[in-house]
Amino acid sequence: MSFFSKWMSTAAKKGLCRELSFTVPWGHIAAKAWGHPDGPPVLCLHGWADNANTFDRLIPLLPEELYYVALDFPGHGISSHRPPGVPYYFTEYITDVRRVADSLNWNRFSILGHSMGGNVAALFSSVFSEMVDKLIILDGYGFYPIPANAIQSQLQKGIDELVRLEKEQGPPRVYTPDGALRRLLQGNDSVSEESGKILLQRGSAEVPGGLVFTRDLRINLTTPVRITVDQCLEFLKNITAAILMISAKDGQLKQEKWNPDKPPFSCILEGYRTHCNQFRLEQVEGNHHVHLNEPERVAGIINEFLKMDISSKL
Numbered sequence: 001m002s003f004f005s006k007w008m009s010t011a012a013k014k015g016l017c018r019e020l021s022f023t024v025p026w027g028h029i030a031a032k033a034w035g036h037p038d039g040p041p042v043l044c045l046h047g048w049a050d051n052a053n054t055f056d057r058l059i060p061l062l063p064e065e066l067y068y069v070a071l072d073f074p075g076h077g078i079s080s081h082r083p084p085g086v087p088y089y090f091t092e093y094i095t096d097v098r099r100v101a102d103s104l105n106w107n108r109f110s111i112l113g114h115s116m117g118g119n120v121a122a123l124f125s126s127v128f129s130e131m132v133d134k135l136i137i138l139d140g141y142g143f144y145p146i147p148a149n150a151i152q153s154q155l156q157k158g159i160d161e162l163v164r165l166e167k168e169q170g171p172p173r174v175y176t177p178d179g180a181l182r183r184l185l186q187g188n189d190s191v192s193e194e195s196g197k198i199l200l201q202r203g204s205a206e207v208p209g210g211l212v213f214t215r216d217l218r219i220n221l222t223t224p225v226r227i228t229v230d231q232c233l234e235f236l237k238n239i240t241a242a243i244l245m246i247s248a249k250d251g252q253l254k255q256e257k258w259n260p261d262k263p264p265f266s267c268i269l270e271g272y273r274t275h276c277n278q279f280r281l282e283q284v285e286g287n288h289h290v291h292l293n294e295p296e297r298v299a300g301i302i303n304e305f306l307k308m309d310i311s312s313k314l
Contacts, residue, residue: 016060020069022103027080029100034059035067041109042306043097044070045117047140049187049215051077053202054114057195058291061299063306071100073117075216077202082216087162090223093120094127101131110134110241110306114291115252118142126235135241136302139251139288141258141268142243143232151226158224165217172212180204180211190251190288198292229264236271242278244305246298251288280305 020031032052042062046054052070059068072079073093082088097120101109108131113121115138122142125132135142146154175183184196184203191199204211227235252258260269272279284290284297291298 017056022100024074024080024096024099026074026083029074029080029096030072030078031069031100033067033069035064037067039065039067041104041106042066042068043101043106043109043111043121044068045097045111045113045120046070046073046076047115047117049076049203049219050114050199051202053077053198054289054292055112056198056292058295058299058302061295061303063303066306068112069100069104071096072202073120075219076214078205078214082218085166087158087221087224088216088219089225090119091123091225094124097121097124098128107131108133110136112136112138112302113140114138115140115288119144122239123235125241126238129238129240132239132241134305134308135239135243136305137243137245138291138298139246139248141265142245142272143236143268144226145229145232145264145268146226148228148230151228154222154226155224158222161221162218162224165221169217174207174210174212175204176210180213183213188289190293192289192293195289195292229267232264232268233271233275236268237275239276242305242308243272243276243280244302245272245279245281246301247281247283248286248288248290249283250286251290253283 017032017034020033022029022031030052044055044059046052051072055070059070062068074096075081075088111121111125111132113136118137118140119142121135122137125135181193181196181200184200185191185193188196203214205214247253253260258265260266269281282301286294286297
C-alpha cells in the first residue's frame with residue numbers, strides 16, 4: 001500500500017481533478033485541472049517550495065463553471081528540474097507560464113497566485129498584459145523589490161551559492177513518512193499538519209526505505225537577479241487586469257520586513273492604487289497558508305471577484 005493512501009487530499013479521493021503534463025525543452029511541467037476545459041480559464045500558481053496541491057482545498061469552493069489549471073513550477077512537485085548548472089532565475093517562471101498558456105491555446109485568462117506565485121502572476125500580467133483579465137494575489141504584494149545598491153551583491157551571492165552547491169550536493173536524504181512530514185512542517189510554520197500531508201503527497205516520492213523530497217535544492221538558493229522599487233512600479237503601470245489582493249492578518253503582514261505602511265511595500269501598494277483602474281485589497285484572519293489551511297476564509301471573496309464583470313467597479 002502506498003505511503004500516501006491515507007494522506008490523499010479530498011479532491012484526489014473524489015476524482016475531482018485530473019493530471020496534465022506540458023512538454024518543455026528540458027522535460028515537462030506537471031499540472032492538475034478542475035472543471036471543464038471549455039469553461040473560462042484560471043491559471044493557479046503556487047508559492048515557493050509548495051506545489052499544485054496547495055489549491056486542493058480552495059478550488060472546490062470556487063465557481064464550478066470555470067476551468068482551473070494549477071501548475072507545479074519547474075523544480076517543484078512532480079515537474080522536471082531545470083537543466084543542470086543553471087540557477088532558478090525568477091524571470092524564467094514567466095516563460096514557463098507563457099509556454100503553458102500556449103500549450104493550452106489560452107489567449108486570455110485569469111491568474112490566481114499565492115506568495116511567489118503571486119509575484120510571477122503580477123509580472124506576467126505586466127509583460128503580457130493583453131492575456132490577463134483578472135489577477136488574484138494571495139498573501140503577497142505581487143512584487144518583491146530590493147534596494148538598487150544590493151543588486152550586485154545579490155548576483156554575486158546567487159552565483160556563489162550555486163557553485164558551492166554543485167561541489168557539495170550529495171544524494172537526497174531518505175525520510176520515513178512521518179519524518180518527511182515533520183521536516184516539511186519545520187520549514188513551513190504556517191502549514192497545518194493536514195495541509196502538510198496534502199503538500200507532501202505531491203512534493204515527495206517513494207524510494208526504497210521511505211520518501212525523498214522531489215523539489216530541486218537549487219530553489220533554496222538566493223535568486224541571482226531581482227528588481228528595484230522603481231522597476232517594480234514601471235512593470236506595475238502596464239497591468240490592465242482587475243486586481244484582487246488578499247492579505248492574511250497573521251501572514252506576511254506580521255513580519256516587519258513586509259510592513260505595508262513602510263517602504264518598499266507602501267510604495268508598491270500606492271502604485272496599485274494610482275496606476276491600476278480596478279484594485280481591491282482585503283484582509284482575512286489566518287496565516288500565510290490560509291488558502292490551504294482554512295480556504296473558506298478566502299473563498300467567498302475570490303468567488304465574488306471571479307464572477308464580477310471586469311467592466312464594473314471594484
